Amino acid sequence: MQGQVKRAIAVLLIGLAFLYGPSSTAGAAETSQIEQLQKIIDLQQQQLKAQQRQLEEQKRHLEQMQGQINSLLKTVRGSDSEVASAVGPPIPPPPVTPPAAPATPPSASAPSAGGNDDSQGSASADSGAGGDQSDDPWPAPQPQPAASDAQGSDVVAADAPLPSDLAPATSIATDATVKTTNPRIKVTLSGQINRAINVVNDGEDTDAFFVDNDVSDSRFRFVAEGKFSQKALVGSVIEVAVSPNNSEEVSQTNQDSGDFIDLRKVEVYFDHQDYGRIWLGKGSTSSDNTAEVDLSGTDVVQYSGVADIVGGILFREKSSGTLSDVAVNDAFFNFDGLSRKDRVRYDTPAFWGFQLSGSAISDGRYDGAVLWAGQVHGFNIASAFAASKPSSSETDFRLDGSASMLHTKTGLNLTLAGGMDQLDDRANSSNLYAKVGWLADTFDFGSTAFGLDFTRAENIDADGDQGHVVGGAVVQRIDPFGTELFAQVRWYTLDRGSGPAFDDIVAGTVGARVQF
Amino acid sequence: MARLWILLAALALAGCAEVKPFHPVQNREDPDGPGLFSGKGGKIILYESPDAEVGEDQ
Numbered sequence: 052m053q054g055q056v057k058r059a060i061a062v063l064l065i066g067l068a069f070l071y072g073p074s075s076t077a078g079a080a081e082t083s084q085i086e087q088l089q090k091i092i093d094l095q096q097q098q099l100k101a102q103q104r105q106l107e108e109q110k111r112h113l114e115q116m117q118g119q120i121n122s123l124l125k126t127v128r129g130s131d132s133e134v135a136s137a138v139g140p141p142i143p144p145p146p147v148t149p150p151a152a153p154a155t156p157p158s159a160s161a162p163s164a165g166g167n168d169d170s171q172g173s174a175s176a177d178s179g180a181g182g183d184q185s186d187d188p189w190p191a192p193q194p195q196p197a198a199s200d201a202q203g204s205d206v207v208a209a210d211a212p213l214p215s216d217l218a219p220a221t222s223i224a225t226d227a228t229v230k231t232t233n234p235r236i237k238v239t240l241s242g243q244i245n246r247a248i249n250v251v252n253d254g255e256d257t258d259a260f261f262v263d264n265d266v267s268d269s270r271f272r273f274v275a276e277g278k279f280s281q282k283a284l285v286g287s288v289i290e291v292a293v294s295p296n297n298s299e300e301v302s303q304t305n306q307d308s309g310d311f312i313d314l315r316k317v318e319v320y321f322d323h324q325d326y327g328r329i330w331l332g333k334g335s336t337s338s339d340n341t342a343e344v345d346l347s348g349t350d351v352v353q354y355s356g357v358a359d360i361v362g363g364i365l366f367r368e369k370s371s372g373t374l375s376d377v378a379v380n381d382a383f384f385n386f387d388g389l390s391r392k393d394r395v396r397y398d399t400p401a402f403w404g405f406q407l408s409g410s411a412i413s414d415g416r417y418d419g420a421v422l423w424a425g426q427v428h429g430f431n432i433a434s435a436f437a438a439s440k441p442s443s444s445e446t447d448f449r450l451d452g453s454a455s456m457l458h459t460k461t462g463l464n465l466t467l468a469g470g471m472d473q474l475d476d477r478a479n480s481s482n483l484y485a486k487v488g489w490l491a492d493t494f495d496f497g498s499t500a501f502g503l504d505f506t507r508a509e510n511i512d513a514d515g516d517q518g519h520v521v522g523g524a525v526v527q528r529i530d531p532f533g534t535e536l537f538a539q540v541r542w543y544t545l546d547r548g549s550g551p552a553f554d555d556i557v558a559g560t561v562g563a564r565v566q567f
Numbered sequence: 568m569a570r571l572w573i574l575l576a577a578l579a580l581a582g583c584a585e586v587k588p589f590h591p592v593q594n595r596e597d598p599d600g601p602g603l604f605s606g607k608g609g610k611i612i613l614y615e616s617p618d619a620e621v622g623e624d625q
Contacts, residue, residue: 239610241602267595274610340593350595404586425586433591455591533602533609566602566609 235278242271245351247537247562249360253303253367253374254554260306262298264562265359266352269294270315282324288334290316299362303374308363315391330396330410337396337408338388338418338437342451342470346431347488348500351564352537353524355453355468355484357506358383360560366545366553375553381512382545383520385482386451386470388437389418414442432456447473453484462490466504480510497528497535515548533566 245264250257263269272290279285292313300308318332345354352360362380367373389412396410404425411417418439425432434454441449451470458464466488471481486504493499501524508518524539543556592599602609 234616236614236616237612238614239612241597241605241610243598267598272597273613335596340596343595344591345594346591348594351598354595401588404588424589424591426589427586431589431591433589528600530601533600533605564598566598566600567604567611 236275237278238273238275240271240273241566242269243267243564243566244269245562245564247298247352247360247560249298249301249364250559251303251361251364252557253364254369254556255367255372256303258303258306260296260298260301260361260364262296262301263294263311264352264560264564265294265298265362266350266354266356267564268292268297268311268313272316284322285319286322287319288316290314298360299380302363302365302378304365305363325400327400328398330394330398333393334391334396336389336392336394336412336418336439337398337410337420338439338449338451339390340387341420341422341435341437342385342387342453342468344433344435344453344455344468345466345486346433346455346457347464347466347486347502348490348498348528349486349488349502349524349526349537349539351526351535352539352560352562353486353502353504353522353526355385355466355482355506356387357385357484357504357520357522357541357543360539360541361543361556361558364556364558366543366556369552369554371551375551377512377545377553379543379556382516382518383482383506383508383543384470384480384511385468385484386449386472386480388420388449388451389416389439389441392416416440416442426459429460430456430458441472445475445477447475449473457490462492462498464488464490477514478510481508482511483507494527497530499528500524500526502526513547513550517546517548519544535564537562537564 245267246269247262247264249260249262251260270290270292272288274286274288276284276286292311292315294311294313296308297311300311302308314333316332316334318330318334320328320330322328343350343355347353358380362378364379365374366377366379366382368375389410392410392412394410394412396408399407401424404423406422407420408422409417409419416439418437420435420437422433422435424434432454433456434452436452437450439449439451440447449470449472451468453466453468455466456464464487466484466486468484469482471479473479484504484506486502488500488502491499491501502522504520504522504524506518506520508516508520510516511518520541520543522539522541524537526535526537528535538561539559541558541560543558545553547553598609600609601607602611605611
């Protein structure tokens with residue numbers, strides 16, 4: 052453009068020289084020359100205006116391209132289809148207006164006001180886009196003014212490749228996705244419905260019970276996380292169990308136990324990849340789940356907490372045939388640490404697969420745990436061990452642990468768990484659990500898991516108690532629907548050291564857990 | 568006896584050398600996998616800041 056201006060000025064100077072130079076004698080020929088010069092100047096002005104409009108069009112086009120690049124970067128982790136929808140249809144290249152023909156009469160020149168209006172219109176649209184870009188945490192560098200591109204050449208072609216100035220913009224923006232220091236917030240809702248039908252024979256009667264499966268009861272949770280760097284985040288969880296007719300409460304005498312609502316988790320956590328995680332609020336203590344490590348795939352209905360699925364069912368006295376006050380969950384317990392409590396908890400980062408954890412809990416309780424997980428020689432292995440101090444005055448301490456290993460090639464798996472309470476005034480109570488399983492990929496839509504387990508419990512409800520449970524279960528995943536269908540059979544036996552003998556309880560279960 | 572302990576320690580170290588990271592999912596507590604309505608991620612996103620991928624790469 053500057054070249055054009057120079058040429059126009061040169062023409063002007065020549066014209067002036069003709070007008071006022073020593074050779075000027077003010078003749079008719081000179082007048083015609085002046086008129087010709089005037090025409091040339093007018094044409095040059097028209098050309099300059101046309102080129103200015105074209106350059107503004109080019110600028111608008113480049114800014115649209117920049118907007119597209121930003122959209123791509125925002126969706127760069129999404130699927131291809133998401134990216135395509137985010138980008139939208141390609142923007143057609145702006146029409147290239149040829150420079151005004153020299154033959155165009157001055158009266159036909161584009162109105163300058165109209166041209167300015169156009170540029171202002173695009174400028175206002177651009178300013179809107181610019182506003183978006185100012186909010187955009189991945190700001191791309193502004194393209195160089197089109198004039199600099201036009202330097203040395205008359206017009207930049209509309210279909211020319213992007214200026215090289217824009218090339219580094221992509222890489223800079225991509226880096227920004229990794230190195231940004233802006234907090235990144237995500238709030239999610241998740242949960243599940245887990246319903247089951249238990250058919251229970253207590254030695255005398257057989258009844259069906261429609262329950263919420265307490266093994267993993269129906270619940271929903273809100274999780275909010277803010278990531279402040281690649282290594283640090285702050286999160287909070289509110290998790291509520293909404294569990295009508297919970298299987299822990301339903302019994303032969305209370306088949307409609309009503310609504311069970313439990314604030315399972317109300318907590319905040321601070322996590323740093325190098326320094327570990329601190330939890331504050333109500334949630335899992337360090338020892339929670341340490342007796343329940345399970346890789347079998349059947350643990351939606353079959354795990355070391357063998358009582359959960361029919362916890363409220365009462366044993367019937369053999370001699371009189373009357374229902375006792377001893378429920379399944381009185382006689383069987385897996386000593387799984389201190390469950391969920393109001394606490395402050397710290398987890399170390401994992402090192403060589405190990406992780407240490409400790410928590411201080413309300414009412415003078417505390418616990419500590421060691422966890423290890425790793426993949427060795429084709430086996431996935433997970434294990435945990437915990438020691439805890441319950442608040443009960445009769446319990447000195449509680450020990451529990453579990454381990455589970457899955458052979459990834461065959462799907463065969465083994466799970467072991469155990470726990471005990473050291474008691475002051477009576478014999479220690481304990482529980483041992485073992486399960487063998489097979490996790491098969493029979494169907495395309497989800498894995499099929501089979502499990503056989505055995506439990507031995509001692510002195511849990513009373514001194515001299517011996518309980519045994521044998522069970523079998525199958526769980527079919529239907530991944531496209533986020534669903535697990537399950538069925539199981541369990542046989543509970545409780546022998547008392549003293550007092551009345553009890554009938555065995557046999558329970559069959561079918562049900563489904565649906566994640567929404 | 569001391570030799571036995573040394574042998575066991577050597578075996579344990581040899582075993583550790585083969586260990587690869589493994590992060591078990593607590594299937595009963597917070598199951599991994601797709602949801603009926605939420606799809607592949609299993610979580611319905613209520614809010615996400617424009618550049619957020621929080622939780623995906625933990």
